[in-house]
Amino acid sequence: MNQRSFRIAAATGCALLAAGLTPVCAGSAQASPGTAGRVTAPLADAVNIPWLSGPVVVAHRGASRVAPENTLAAVDAADRQGFKWVENDVQQTRDGKLVVMHDPTLARTTDARRVFPKRAPWRVRDFTAAEIARLDAGTWFGKRYARERVPTLAEFLRRMEDHDLRLLLEIKSPQLYPGIEARIVKELAGAGWLDRGHVRRRLVVQSFSARSMQTVHRLVPDVRTGFLGNPPLNELASYTRYVDQINPQLSKVNAQYVAAVHRLRGVHGRRMEVFAWDVPLGNHARIASAYGFDGVIV
Secondary structure, eight states: OOHHHHHHHHHTOSOOOOGGGOOOOOOOOOOOOOOOOOOOOOOSSOOOOTTSOSSEEEETTTTTTTSOTTSHHHHHHHHHTTOSEEEEEEEEOTTSOEEEOSSSBSTTTSOHHHHSTTSTTOBGGGSOHHHHHTSOSSTTTOGGGTTOOOOBHHHHHHHHHHTTOEEEEEEOOGGGSTTHHHHHHHHHHHTTTTSHHHHHHTEEEEESOHHHHHHHHHHOTTSEEEEESOOOGGGHHHHTTTOSEEEOBGGGOOHHHHHHHHTSBOTTSSBOEEEEESOOTTSHHHHHHHHTOSEEEO
16 A cells, blocks of 8 residues: 555545444553653654654554565565554564564464474474574465565564664563563664664554563663553553553553543653554544544554
8 A cells, every 4th residue: 555545544444433332441450560660851752654644553563464474574565555663573582582473382474383393382482593594484474475584683673774664662472581671672772773863763662561661661761662451540650650652452442541541641751652553454543533542553
């Protein structure tokens, strides 16, 4: 889809969700917030997409409707379609390397079952980086992607840099990988992603783990962070000590919940943001307007 098509979709879209399907605030319990990290001065301007008014639009796992998710091909496709932001998922191999993969196992999006038939359940953490590099991460999506591999975080960052894209990085299941936050920070620093320009405008780190976001904030206080989920209203204020965003699933929140988040200031002194996920592309502008979202992960 080109930029003109995106504008048309944003302007027209489909009819907004029917009243009977309007989500309500779930308020489910989340990880208990702990000790907050250091607080620094407020960051600069909020992120925005130059060619699309309204919310920030993030390509979920890259342009995963037209290319295999979390691959370099999905990054290239996101760039071609006019996205400025890409979301990815980072996990750790048995030998401590960082790879871009959503599922805790390799079974769904690679040919691990065929290459390593005796290694069930094919968990990411049970394989070395060299073993994962052997896998085909594209054929499951389409034959034209048969040469796609599972990228390392370093490879992913380089491709993002090539396209001048912005990154919403999710630390996936950090409880499985003690110390992964420090390894990610080291990788980001080595790739130049912790300089002033990237930190101010091109990087957000998020996770379903409150403890993980506390750790990231402690290690790199300037980096913007987001909590994935919808904490109960009476607990929202405690998250402001270490995150800038609350990023829920669309079906778990309503406009009143978003407004409650917006009344708070995040760790960098700016109004807390809400980036919702599972938002349908094409109807995203209308939904974002109705709910008050700052960003949508489509």
